[in-house]
Amino acid sequence: MSPVHKWEITVAAGGYYPDLAHNFFGNDIDLGYENDHIGMQFYAYSRHIDELDDPEHVSQRLYSLQLLLNGALRAAAGSVSSMPVQFLGFSAYENGCSYPISAHRIEEEPFSRTPRIDQIHTRYENPRQRYPSYLLYLAKHDPCLRDLLFLLGLISTNTTLEKVLAWSTLYKILDSVKHYAKDIDAGIDAFANPEQLSLFTAACNNTSILGIYARHGASENPPPKRALTDIDDASALIAGMTARFCRSYVAAKYS
Structure with a gap:
């Protein structure tokens, strides 16, 4: 020791x-x-x-x-x-x-x-x-990097409760990256496929798709025709997006 x-x-x-x-x-x-x-x-x-x-x-x-x-x-x-x-x-x-x-x-x-x-x-x-x-x-x-690292560190899907919470955490990360990307004059499309992100948000925002796992409660929104409903796929999408953003952010701010 x-x-x-x-x-x-x-x-x-x-x-x-x-x-x-x-x-x-x-x-x-x-x-x-x-x-x-x-x-x-x-x-x-x-x-x-x-x-x-x-x-x-x-x-x-x-x-x-x-x-x-x-x-x-x-x-x-x-x-x-x-x-x-x-x-x-x-x-x-x-x-x-x-x-x-x-x-x-x-x-x-x-x-x-x-x-x-x-x-x-x-x-x-x-x-x-x-x-x-x-x-x-x-x-x-x-604080931008600290916020994202905290949120990434929080993601866990070992239990049912963690899976419920993970969807909201992933959406928070998406919101944060969209916001912080403005600091380096970039759009979210630079870090993730926009179609895949649309499928992700379609699932998160509809209880008719994700049920209790959804980010929002019940609403009159019609269910989307397609959505990303697998938590592992959603985690991979958002983690990859965040990784690409962080490298661009660090290069822009600290090179």
């Missing part, structure tokens, strides 16, 4: 995690793993929680950082199909006390303002070396 940090985070993730740990740069979140006689163990650290003493605040901040991390990974990949990184709990380096991850609310700016976090001494501390870590780094100061 690293004495540099106050808290160690226990992580669950897919088989991609060791490679990700080697390729996620910057000082915002440090990813690590061990493979010993116990087996493969995933863990993480963050300088954004090192200054905190209250475990409840640490837990809340980690919940938000987890969403942003997964959002950055999804924005880079253009997909939400991989198993997300999950922060299972955390423990104090000083006394070993362990705590679960939970949050009563999402902390929308879950960042320390300590200047040393952005100081770069080695190539591994430079988030620009890897696109996902660069997105997370930029999100600290860019």
Whole structure:
């Protein structure tokens, strides 16, 4: 356990995690793993929680950082199909006390303002070396990117309730990309097939198509002849759109 940090985070993730740990740069979140006689163990650290003493605040901040991390990974990949990184709990380096991850609310700016976090001494501390870590780094100061990463990180379809909520989250992302695209003088058609987007919105806006999953309640709108009704297809469409937008946005704003 690293004495540099106050808290160690226990992580669950897919088989991609060791490679990700080697390729996620910057000082915002440090990813690590061990493979010993116990087996493969995933863990993480963050300088954004090192200054905190209250475990409840640490837990809340980690919940938000987890969403942003997964959002950055999804924005880079253009997909939400991989198993997300999950922060299972955390423990104090000083006394070993362990705590679960939970949050009563999402902390929308879950960042320390300590200047040393952005100081770069080695190539591994430079988030620009890897696109996902660069997105997370930029999100600290860019509310547009932060909004999109949060929304992408929220997408989950493991349970029936999550599937109901996912349709509305996907629509929020579409609304946000339409709005933020104006900042780079682009239209939504630059990032997704307009016909596919029409099929997506047709489903979201009609209870006659999606039922309880729809974004709107009952109305007199006639049901569309065609609609995109598969949540996996809808997620792929919106994730791909967001990925293309983020690359264009970062190139326009930060190149």
